[in-house]
Amino acid sequence: MKNIYLPYLMVVKNIIQETFDVKTLQLVFKNEEEGKNFSFLPGQFCEFSVFGAGEATFCLASSPTRKEFIECSIKKIGKITNAIHELKEGDIVGLRGPYGNTFPMDLIKGKNLLFIGGGIGIAPLRSLIDYCIDNRADYKQIEIIYGARTPQDLVYTRIFDEWKKQQNVNLHITVDRIVGDWKGHVDFVPTYLKELKPSAENTVAITCGPPIMIKFVVEALVALGFPDDRIISSLEMKMKCGVGKCGRCNIGKTYVCKDGPIFSYGEIKNLMREF
Ligand code: FES
Structure with a gap:
């Protein structure tokens, strides 16, 4: 080994x-x-x-x-x-x-998937989005909500077209504030999520972004009827050693590197008060 x-x-x-x-x-x-x-x-x-x-x-x-x-x-x-x-x-x-652990690959199979990313937090979601696109028959509808502070902060714009042209994949982009000649949607990600009102039926929501965004996204998802175990989040805070040795990444007794970085809302409900 x-x-x-x-x-x-x-x-x-x-x-x-x-x-x-x-x-x-x-x-x-x-x-x-x-x-x-x-x-x-x-x-x-x-x-x-x-x-x-x-x-x-x-x-x-x-x-x-x-x-x-x-x-x-x-x-x-x-x-x-x-x-x-x-x-x-x-x-x-x-x-x-x-x-670290992986997204819950068994849970998401055969489901509608709702990805919600903020800023550079789209990076781990992108790995799973491309994985699902490459195994398209295993998943149903894919909705992607992605936002950044300004249009210039949106990453992966180079692959947006590839996502958009996939069958049953919708990409919803938003920015917190307009800079330049942006003609797209303007609002914070959690507010846009509430506006889009995606159905919770047979759907798993997967989110990653700044902790404050995750907090409000989770609140919105709960209000939309998503059960705790179908709200999945990738946390990537303060990690250093990556293997549970340095004590840098813990929230309470939970180590993001060892116990995560992927958690269901049910698993981290109490920890989120410390965000
Ligand atoms: S990154 Fe060192 S304990 Fe988690």
Whole structure:
């Protein structure tokens, strides 16, 4: 079994500038054999290291059904993420993982899916959205509500068209405030969710975004009649070691890295008071 502290060496194959402060790195395994043996499911995360700068956790944003690259989308917010943003194509980085639990793949099978993402929180949802698109017969209607602070903060605009052209997939985009010549919807994600009023019938809602957005999204979903076990959230706060050792990611007694990062509302109801 591979040592959990030993990173895979990855080559930065392509770098995509998603927004002014978010880049997506497309990574391939330096050792092809390791790449063939690497497997993960949507919802899991990795420790990503830039040699000399340090390590940080990021979700796997690509779907395991698309094997050409592993993608991680990284927002520039501090020392390590700044170093990641300085990387060039061809550079070598470290990747440990995958860690954490996965979205509840059995629960979502055969259901309508409602994805609700905010900002860079769309990244783990994207892994699952693409997974569902690639296994289309296993899922019913897919609704995606995605919002960001401004139109310039929307990530993955490059793949919106691919999602929109899928059968029974609807994409609803909103921004908190207009900048430039935005003609689309303007409102906070939870308010837009209330306005759209998606049906809870045979539907699983899956959300990820800033904690305050998750709090109000969950409230709106409960009001729409979603039961606690069909509201699923990916939490990605304050993680460092990724394996339950550093004590950085706990909310009360729950460790996001070890017990999650995917939780049902039923599981984290009490913790959400601490958001
Ligand atoms: S990230 Fe270290 S204990 Fe969870």
